[in-house]
Amino acid sequence: MSIEDLRNLRRDLHRHPEPAWREFYTTARIVDELETRPLDALYVGPEVLGEDRNAVPDDDELDSWMARAREAGAREDIVERLAGGYTGALAVLERGEGPTVGLRVDIDGLPILEADDDHRPFEEGFRSENEGFMHACGHDAHATIGIGVIDAILDSDFQGTLKVVFQPAEEVIGGGEPVVAGGHLDDVDYLLAVHVGLDHPSGEVVAGIDGFLAVHHLSVAFTGESSHAGARPEQGRNANLALATAVQNLHAIPRHADGATRVNAGVIEGGTASNIVAEASEMEVEVRGETTDLMEYMGEHAERIVRAAGEMHACEVEIESVARAPSAVSDPELADVVGAVASGVEGVERVLPSDALGGSEDATYLMQHVQERGGKAAYVGIGTDHPTGHHTPRFDVDEESIRIGIETLSGAIERIAVERP
Amino acid sequence: MSIEDLRNLRRDLHRHPEPAWREFYTTARIVDELETRPLDALYVGPEVLGEDRNAVPDDDELDSWMARAREAGAREDIVERLAGGYTGALAVLERGEGPTVGLRVDIDGLPILEADDDHRPFEEGFRSENEGFMHACGHDAHATIGIGVIDAILDSDFQGTLKVVFQPAEEVIGGGEPVVAGGHLDDVDYLLAVHVGLDHPSGEVVAGIDGFLAVHHLSVAFTGESSHAGARPEQGRNANLALATAVQNLHAIPRHADGATRVNAGVIEGGTASNIVAEASEMEVEVRGETTDLMEYMGEHAERIVRAAGEMHACEVEIESVARAPSAVSDPELADVVGAVASGVEGVERVLPSDALGGSEDATYLMQHVQERGGKAAYVGIGTDHPTGHHTPRFDVDEESIRIGIETLSGAIERIAVERP
C-alpha cells in the first residue's frame, strides 16, 4: 500500500470512529484490506476473542451501530461475523523458521464531539461522520500502521511468524483481557505494542514505554425513592444528592506519598423530571495508580465513599467492577532493538530509551501474558505533532508519523527475528 | 357515556401516558370522543394555544411519539393537526343566555416507570404501554371527568356557555400560559379546575384549594474542558464536579422564616466516558415558594450558587428559565357553591372549604387571568383513595371518585349559572 493509500485509509477510519465493541465499520474495512493480502490466516471477531467481555453495550445499541456501519458501506458479510459486538481481527504471516513476533494495535474511537473549526480533519473533509464520536487518541493511525507493517514484512526477508492483532475496546479497558483469553498470543515470543503522540513531537521515538497507571473502572448505581418535590419533599430519598456527595468526596480522596493516583467520575446521570425527587442515579468512575497497590488504595477509598454517600441519603448502592488493567514494564533488551532500528529511520531525530505513559492501557494484559510465559514485550511510542491533548476535540496526528511507525516497527520485527534479544 | 364507559376511557388513557407536548394519542382519543357529541365548537391543538411555549421537545422526539400514537391506534387526521406538539383540545357548549363557565382539566403523564407488581393497573391489565412513562398524578382521571362533565351538562338544564379545556403539559408548567394566550378564556366568568387525590381519601371534597407554591424551573448547563483523566487530569475543567458542588449547595439554600420553600435538582447528566474529564454537564432544577416572593428568594440564591459552582471549577455556566407559575387563591364565593353542591353528591362524606395544595400548578395562570378580568375561579379537590403518593410508581386512583368529580363539577356549573356568585 502506498503512503498515499495509507493516508487515505487512516482518513477513512477517522471519518468513521466507533466506540468500544462497536467497531463494525472499522473491522470490516480492515478485514477487507487484509483479504487482498497473501496471509496465512485471518481471524475475525469471535475467532480472536475469549467470551467474557466487560462493558459490552446492549443489543439495541449494537444494532444501531451495525446499521450505521452498513450505511457507511461496510461489507455485510463481515459485519454479520461481528454480531454481538465481537469486533477486531488478527492477521498471521508464517515465513519459515524463526520466533513468533506479535504486534498489537488498537482500533476504537471515543465519545467526543469532534471540533468543526480550527481543526485539520474538518478543513480537509475527513471529520467524524458519527456525530459525537471521534478518533481523539490516534487509534485510526494505529490501525493504519498495523496494515502498513504487514505490507512491509511481506516485502521483507523476515523469517518467523508475525501476528498482528487489531484490538477493539481499548478505551474502556475492555479488549485486552479477551484477546489474551482468545489464545492467539500463547506462542508469542516477542510482543510489540504501539502508540502515537503521548506528548512526543514528530521525530521522537520512545523505545520502551513504562509507567502505565493501573486502572479500575467502576459503575455505581444509587437507588432512593421518588416523591413529588413540591408536595412531599420529605418522602423522597434523593439519589441525585447521594451522587453529588459521592462525586465531591471521590475527587477528595487523599493523595498518596508512594506515587501518582487518579480518580474521575466521568459520567453521571440521574432523575427523570425537575419536579420529582430523583429515585435513581448512576455514574461511571475510574481510579488509577502508579502501581497496582496504589490503584487498590484508591479503589478501597472510592468504594467506602460511595457506600457512605448512599447511606447518608438513605439510598441503596450497587457497585459494579467494569474493568481493570494492571501496570506493566517494557523489557529493556527488546526496547534496545527497537531503539537501534528507530535511530536509522528517516525523520527520527531523537530516540528515548524509555518514558512514563502516565495513563492506562490494557495492552498491559497482553504484555504481562507474554512475559509470564517467558517472552518479552515492549510498548513503543511514535512521536507525532498533535495540536491538542489526547481525548480532546481538536486532537489530530501528523500523518508523516504513520510512515515512521511502520518503518520502525517492521524494521524492529525483522531485526528481532535475527537477534532474538 | 356510562360509568363503565368512563372507566374504560380512563383505563385506555392510563395505558397510553404521554409526557408534556407529546399527548398525541391522548388528544386524539379525547377529540374522537368529543366529535360524537353535539358541541357548538371544538378546537384542537394549535387552535387552542398561543404560539410561545416552554419545554417543547425537539422534532425527533415529537416524531417518535407521533409514530407511537399512530401505532397505538390514534386517528391519523387528528394526530396531524397536532404537529409541532400543539396538543390539547377545547370543547364549547352554548346553551342560551347565561354566564360563561370554564372547566380546566389537564391530560399529560409523567416520566416514571410504572410498577409491575402490587399495583392494580398491572393486575387488571391497564399498566402503561409506554415503558418509562406513567399517569402517576391522575390526569387520566381528570380528562375522563372532563368528558363526563360535558355529557352531564348536555343532559341538564344549564343555561349559559360551557368551555372545557383539555390542557396539555401541566407537569412541566408548560400548558397554562399558552392556553391563556390562546384567548378562549377571555370571556370566562367563572373558572373551575379540578384535581383528584392530593392526600384526600375518597368521599372528601375540597371546595377551593389554596396554597399553590409558586414555581420556577431552571435548566442549567456547565461547560468545562475535557482531558484525559489519567494522562492529563490537570488540563480538564470538570463540569461534573461543578454540577456536584451546585447540587449540594442548592439543596442547602437557607430555609425562610416567611413560609415554605422548595428546591430540587431533579435531573442531572454529564460527561461521556469514565476516562475523560467531563467537558459538559446539565441539570434541571426547580425552586418553589409559598408566595411568589419566596420563590424569587430561592431563585436568586439558586442562580448565585450555580454561577459560583461554575467559577469554582473554571466552567462556563448557562442558566435558562424554562417555566414559571405564580401562586393563586380560590374565590371563596365560588368555592361555597362548589361545597354546597358537593355535600349533596352521593358518596361525599366530608366537604372542606379549603386546603393547601403544597405543590405547584399552572392552572394558576388561568385562575389569575380570569380573576384579573373580573371573573372568579376555584380549584376543586376530589378526594380519592390513592395507595401511594402522587408521582410514585404505584400511584393509582379509586375510580369511584371519577363519578363524584363529574357530579360535583357538573352540579356546580349548573348552580353557578343560576346563582352567579
Add this chain to the structure above:
Amino acid sequence: MSIEDLRNLRRDLHRHPEPAWREFYTTARIVDELETRPLDALYVGPEVLGEDRNAVPDDDELDSWMARAREAGAREDIVERLAGGYTGALAVLERGEGPTVGLRVDIDGLPILEADDDHRPFEEGFRSENEGFMHACGHDAHATIGIGVIDAILDSDFQGTLKVVFQPAEEVIGGGEPVVAGGHLDDVDYLLAVHVGLDHPSGEVVAGIDGFLAVHHLSVAFTGESSHAGARPEQGRNANLALATAVQNLHAIPRHADGATRVNAGVIEGGTASNIVAEASEMEVEVRGETTDLMEYMGEHAERIVRAAGEMHACEVEIESVARAPSAVSDPELADVVGAVASGVEGVERVLPSDALGGSEDATYLMQHVQERGGKAAYVGIGTDHPTGHHTPRFDVDEESIRIGIETLSGAIERIAVERP
C-alpha cells in the same frame, strides 16, 4: 424604681452581658436590687434550680467569668452562692388569698461581638464591656421588666402570690428544665413569660405567642487520625473533611411539607496545624421543627448524615444530645386578659391576639409544666423598635417598651388574680 432607674439598670446589665450559666454579675445585680424590696422570699442560684443541667462550661471557664464579675463590682457574697454556674434568682411576694401567678424573664447574653459604630449602646456609652459577648436578644430588658413588675405589684392591690423567676441559660435552651425541676412552679396557677421585639415595633403587643419551634441541639465530634499532610497524606483520616461533608449535607436535609424546619451547624472547629491532617473536629448543630415531630424528623436525618460523613472519611463519630425544648401554645383565655389590659396601656397602638414566634424557647418547658398541672400559660410579646434582627451585632431595644412591658404584665397579673380566667 423610677423609669430612669430602670433604664440605668437595663444599661448596666447591657454593659455586662454574660452567656449561659455564667450570669454572675447579672444575678448579683438583680439580687442586690431585690434585697432592698419587702419580698416574702428570695431564692438564689442553686435554691432555684434542679441539679441536672445541660451545656454547663468547665470550671476554668466558670472561674474566669466569676473573676470578671467581681472585677466589674459584683457582690462577693452573692457570687459565691452561684458557684458551679448555678445562676439566676426567684422572688416571691405573698399578698393574701388569691391565685399563684408566675412571671418568667430570662437574663443571659450571647457570644456576639457588639458593633462599635452606628449603634446607640456604643454612642451612649453602654456597649458591652465583655468583648465578644452581647445582649443581642433583649434579655437585659427582660430582667429589668422583671424588677419593674415586682415594684408595680408592690404598689398595687394584687391579692394572691407572685413568683418572678429570673431564668439563666435560655440561649442554650439550658435553664428551662432545671427551673421546672427546682419545684417552685409546681403551685403556679397562671404563668406569663415575656419577650421584647420579635419583629414587632414599639406600640404593638402580642397577647399570646404560639408557633414555638421545637429544638434539638447536638454536639458532634469526629475523630480520625493525624498524619503529616506533605509526607504521608494517605495515612491520615481527615476529621475536617468529614465535618465539611456533614455541614454541607445537614443543610440539605429535605424540607418537609408538614411545616417549618430548621438546621444550623453554628459552630465548627477542627485540626491543629496546616501541615497536619486533622485528627479531630467538632461542631455544634441545632435542628428545629414547627412541631416536635418535625424536629425529630430533622434530628433523625441529621444523625444519619453525621454518621455517614464519619464513615465516608473513616472517622469515628460521637453525637451528644446537648439540649431539647418542645413546642408549646399560649392559652387563649389567659391571652385574652393580657390583650385587654394591653389595650389600655399608654403607647400601645395595636394588640394582636396571637402570632408565631418562629424560633425556639425553653419557656415552653415552664409553660408545659404549668399546663400539665391544670394551670394556664401565655407567652407575651412586647413590641420594640429594633434596628436590626435579634442575634445581630447592632440589635438594640427601644427603652420605652420596658415601661409598656411592665404596665402590661403587672396590669395583667392584677386582673388575672381577679378574673381567674
Add this chain to the structure above:
Amino acid sequence: MSIEDLRNLRRDLHRHPEPAWREFYTTARIVDELETRPLDALYVGPEVLGEDRNAVPDDDELDSWMARAREAGAREDIVERLAGGYTGALAVLERGEGPTVGLRVDIDGLPILEADDDHRPFEEGFRSENEGFMHACGHDAHATIGIGVIDAILDSDFQGTLKVVFQPAEEVIGGGEPVVAGGHLDDVDYLLAVHVGLDHPSGEVVAGIDGFLAVHHLSVAFTGESSHAGARPEQGRNANLALATAVQNLHAIPRHADGATRVNAGVIEGGTASNIVAEASEMEVEVRGETTDLMEYMGEHAERIVRAAGEMHACEVEIESVARAPSAVSDPELADVVGAVASGVEGVERVLPSDALGGSEDATYLMQHVQERGGKAAYVGIGTDHPTGHHTPRFDVDEESIRIGIETLSGAIERIAVERP
C-alpha cells in the same frame, strides 16, 4: 557532653515542646548549655534573625508561653532577650584557616496531644508537660545533635569556621527566611542540615535528601452575616457553609500529571453558637508541589475555589499568604563526603546516596541561599526507628541515632574542611 547527658538533654527538651516562635524554654536551655563552651561567638534570638517573620502569634500568646518557660525553669535573662518571639540561637567556632561550614538544626514542637499509653516517653517519664503540644517530628533530637556536634568539633582537629544555627519555627515554614535575612549564612561555603527518621530505620543514613515539596501556606477568612438560625435563617450569610464548600472542593483539586501535589485544610474554625448563623469562619490551608510550578498550580486552584465558595454563600473572603518555601536539591559532591563518612560510623549499616523527602522544609531557603552564592548544601537524613509516623501522637526516636547523627555530621564537617568538595 556524655552520651547520657545528651540523652537527658533530649528528654528535657522533649518534656518542654514549644511551637513556632514560642521556643523560649528550648532556646534558653540551649543557650545555657552553649555558654559553658569556649565559643567564639554566640548570637541569641533577634541577633540571629531578620525582622520580617511570618505566622508570629499575638502578644498574649507569646506572653503566656514566656510565663510557662519561666515556670519550667528557663533562665530569666535569656527569656527576656527573646521578647517578641525572636527565638533560636547561633553558635560560632573559629578554628583557623579553612572553609566556613554551616550546620542547621531546627528546634520547634507541634500542636499535637502526646499519647499517654503505649508510648516510651510516657512510660519513662518524659512525656510533654505542655499539654496539647509535642515533639512529634524529632526536633528535640535535632537540637541535641547540634550541641553534640559542637562538642565533637571542639575535640577535633577541624580547621575552619563552624556555624551551628538552632532555627525556630520550621513547622510553620517560618524560621528559614528570617535566618537567611539575618546574614550569618552569607559567608558559608558548605551547609549541612539534618533530619532524623523520615521512614528510615536506625542504621540507615541518607547522604543527600532531595524531593522537597515546595509549599505555600494560606490563611483564609470568610465573613458573612449572623442571624437567628430559628427565627430568621434567610437573613444569615453562612460563613460555615462557605468554609465547608471550600474544604470539600480544595481537596478535590485535580491531580497533576507532572508530579506530586498536596493540599490540606488543616485547621478550621467558625461560628459562635448553635443558634446563630455563623458570621465568620477561618481556615489554615497548605498546598504543596513537587516543583515550585506544581505548588503554584495548586495555589491558583485553591484561591479560585476559596473565592467562589465565598461568592456562593454571599460571604466576603480574605486570603493571606502566611508562608512559602521553595524546592531544593542536595549537591551530590557534598553528599558524597557525608556518605563516605557515614559508612565508617559505628551502627551505620546502609548509606543511601539520596532519597526523596516527600515533605516540605524551610531549610530549602538556607540551601538555596548558600548555593546561589556559590556554596554547596546537603540535607542529611539520619535513620531512626520511629514506632509511628512523623506528626502523630506516638512518634518517638531511637536515641542511639543521636550519636550516629553527631558522629556522621562532625566527621563530615572535619572532612569537608580538608577535601573542600
